[in-house]
Every structure is written in structure tokens, then in C-alpha cells.
Amino acid sequence: MSHMKLSAIAPFSFCSKLINELRQILKNAKCDRSVSNFGPFVVMFTALVLLGIGRTMPWSLGVPMIDDNVKRKSLPAYFAGISFIRILGPIAGFLIGSFCNKLYYTHSPSPGLTAKDPTWIGAWWLGFLIVSILLIVPLHALFFFPSKPS
Structure with a gap:
């Protein structure tokens, strides 16, 4: 049976009614199958949204907090330290x-x-x-x- 299945999926046609019918059955079976990538897409999209939220917090909240609480003279050193740690x-x-x-x-x-x-x-x-x-x-x-x- 596996030899006939391999013959049925060959790209060229054979002059055998049985193999041609088997090829049609395989073609219909592939067309009836529906595979959806929606579930993994939703998981990845949600993960990327949460990752984006988590990665923006230090810049949108942390940098202004440092700017408000650190002396102006030492501010560049603190910004350099933040960038260094992020790298x-x-x-x-x-x-x-x-x-x-x-x-x-x-x-x-x-x-x-x-x-x-x-x-x-x-x-x-x-x-x-x-x-x-x-x-x-x-x-x-x-x-x-x-x-x-x-």
C-alpha cells in the first residue's frame, strides 16, 4: 500500500486507474483538512504586547523619575548607567x-x-x-x- 501511495503522490501521471483514484482520494483528503494558525498567533501577539508594555516602563516612568530626583550635574552619569545596564x-x-x-x-x-x-x-x-x-x-x-x- 505504501508503494502505491508513493506512486500516487508522484508529480507525473501513471496509466493506472487505481493509482489515479488513489491520487484523487489523497488530493481530496488534503483539501478537506483545515489547519488554523489563529491560536498560536493570538498567543504570540499577546506575548509581544505584554513584552512591549514591560519594555517601555523603564523609559517612560524610570527616566522621568531619575530626572526629577537626581542633581543636574550627575544626571548624564545616571542616564549612561541605565543605558549600560540595558545593553x-x-x-x-x-x-x-x-x-x-x-x-x-x-x-x-x-x-x-x-x-x-x-x-x-x-x-x-x-x-x-x-x-x-x-x-x-x-x-x-x-x-x-x-x-x-x-
Whole structure:
């Protein structure tokens, strides 16, 4: 049967009634199938909207706050620091991701399995754990700021 199916999807025609009928059945089956990309499109669109909202907050709210609360003389240094941190973030993310993907997801790969093997599964989730642990340290410094500006 698989030989006939391969013959039926060949681009050239055969002088066999059975193969031509099988070709028509396959053509009708493909046309009856409807595949929709609407669900993944909605998920990606929503994710990009939320990402856009999250990425604009530091610029639309953070920069004016710094402008209002920092002396004019030291303002360029603060703006440079913000820009540097925004550039440094993706670089650090790629480096941490590269390191984590070199580690096997169970920390003990099968013998002979290397990171260059297509069946390798890196510990991609480890990057999120590392970053969240690193963010807990500066989090405690936020408790020392006053709750209301004086």
C-alpha cells in the first residue's frame, strides 16, 4: 500500500486507474483538512504586547523619575548607567543561556552523548533559576528605601 501511495503522490501521471483514484482520494483528503494558525498567533501577539508594555516602563516612568530626583550635574552619569545596564542585560542572558545549554538536563548524559549531538537537551531552565537567585540579593536593598518620598 505504501508503494502505491508513493506512486500516487508522484508529480507525473501513471496509466493506472487505481493509482489515479488513489491520487484523487489523497488530493481530496488534503483539501478537506483545515489547519488554523489563529491560536498560536493570538498567543504570540499577546506575548509581544505584554513584552512591549514591560519594555517601555523603564523609559517612560524610570527616566522621568531619575530626572526629577537626581542633581543636574550627575544626571548624564545616571542616564549612561541605565543605558549600560540595558545593553548588559541581553549579553548576560545569552552568556548564561550558552552556559546552561552546555549542561545536560539531567546532569548525567548517556555515554557518548555530547553537546554537539542533535538529541542533546540542554538545561535551559537553569538560567531562570540562576537569574532569580542573583536577583534576590539586590532585592533586600529595596527594603531600606523609604516607602514615601520626603
